[in-house]
Amino acid sequence: MSRFNRSLSLAAVSLAALMAAQGGAQAGAFGLREQSATAQGFSFAGAASGSGGLSSMYWNPAVITMAPGWQSEWHASLIIPRVDINPLPSVPTFAVGASGDIGQDAIVPASYGSYQINDMLWVGVSTSSPYGLVTDPRTNWSGQLYSRSSKIFSVNVNPVLGVKVNDWFSFAVGPSLQYFDITLKRAVPFPGAPAASAVFPGAPSAALEGDDIGFGFTAGVTITPFAGTTIGLGYRSQVEHELEGTLSAPFGSIGPFARLPITAKLKTPDQVTIGISQAITPDMTVHAGFEWTNWSVLETPLVIGPAGAAVTDIPLNYDDGFFYSLGFDYQINDRWIVRAGVAYEESPIDTEIRSTRLPDNDRIWASIGLGYRWNDQLSFDVAYTHIFSKDTDIRILPGHQDFEELPFVADVDSSVDIISAAVKYRWDNPARAIPAPIVRKY
Template structure:
């Protein structure tokens, strides 16, 4: 099988896996950080400086210049969240009870390939799911006026070109194509009944559904100022989507039609990731990481119906998100490498805007992982993470962006476990060197 046909086949397999997967957001807001089993073992410390091997290209595409020959990786993360929203006794709908566990287990796959053309140029391709969310409370519960179920799904395909300028500096850039789909559901009044009927058991639902394909780009650099030190800086651009779909509800609750076509403009945020990896001894390497995500770009997208009239909106108004991490690995022998890491994440969501759809908060990540080198071409990675969330509450009162005339106060009990695994394979013979070309040198 030729290079092109095999690469296309691998991409098709990765995309098929992504399409059947459902995402459970386990980064700030509705982002998915689980793109690498290897980097997860460090709590993503050094992800931009290559701690995740080839999968680090999700954060910094320039790391493909660190992957010799022709390589591919396949990663899968099983996210197991537990999120319960428990209303306070003062809530008017307290008798309907809590949400139950709104978290949905999710399998998030990712695929990466790179090919070294010569000593200067690399090409690569990734297929990932950078955004995802599924929350599904009981159909009848105390907060049904504000949410029933929520789903966000995405697929991103990103080809890149990497250039190794010299021994200490590389860069890469590439376009990204992103499919984004959203479906939001909440209770509404019975047709012809008062607004308060939306809080009754059996109340009907309004469903907002839309999708779109948008375009962006990724770029990054790696710098090796000293032997054993690698600095990586990666950038993922905003992607603007004009969602097209429909808003449906029982006859009479949103106008003369049970279903109306809608559009809504929404931007997914840009992101900067910085990583530093430092070799301490031949067996020990330490990694650190920092990530900024521009969640404040979301604002409040208007949902536009027939005639250009706004029929509702999607109140988001997030703050920016920040992620700080540190980790290390220990090369036990030629086959086994052990790793661990911790991270602190500042959520873009606080009590002023926290909703029943996404009761997110600051959290601490604790991770362990291991790699096993089966032979000079094949290796495996596994990782486990537990996420500890801060004490979280929901306070939807007058002045809150979600307030619909009914106060809703609740406490949130949540925790997350993540188990990941990957397979890394080198298609060419590692013993055959890539033909050398003259490199540009710094003088």
């Protein structure tokens, strides 16, 4: 691969670049876990077994059969990251300076609705943003050869059909439609100049822009072997996208054209979530969860230019991600409920492939939450989480998949705070509704 094509590869992304740092991506790599203020209060423990109420549909659509009548929920999470990349003095570009805080605050919305047709059938729909963030280092910094700004936006709409087979077993399935949009930038060398010229103040940028709509599905089951115990298993499928857009660079750096039409096939990973919720007393329930995300499916996508020629490839090569969580809730009285939980997340990214766009690492979640029932139809939830990241370093040296002539070694200082809130409303009269199939306390 020529140095020029290698430049395009990094300009076009480390699609790893899709989700820089922890500036919004809070489910390992470039995923967003913040789909439920309720489940966040437990650090998402038991999300697949219904700890999040109707919003648990995101992880396991079968929990819709635990929601009697006609219900809606609206959730929003404010993600407040702090991510600083500090080059070591040995870096040739050290004098240009650190990245500054590349994390950008973001709001992640989600909504859920369900309608019980009879004592056996439910229909519903969820709207979420599984992937997305905005990161923006200083315009001129020592690692700008490897990344400038990164943006991503996604929307996933997922209608579902839930079936209560009997008192202890339910299942659900539904298609999902996902819109995916990215814009990624990095500095490039001045035409005809060595790679080091890309770190000079005022160095030009190359950018990749693309979007697509893809399709997948969700499925899940809930099992209630005896009163007080619920087990849930949920699956979100891969979604294949063929991004269509442009690769732009300063005139002369990509031949006679400043903008090339490109396509790039990308699969977002499938995910399996297991949850168990166990009532300990009439007022306390303990929740546990496990999640596997198939990030290794990303591999190394090709970026295709005009006439079907491969412009370059995009080395991702992630491992799979794992998430382990434990939490509980306590019903103070008929109006107030408190929640708490902790989790440990194994990142799919390690030092061998970690980039300046995505300095992700293993982390610990600590969460608290509070719910208030205004009346039989209206309730509110709030939650707070702090994420502690392990010490993280970046080592882009010869042999690293992103290396381009210029070594870059840095330490990453990062932490994240998340504040979430939800409004829940039941549209029908609970006194006249079809009896709930499973008696559960949320």
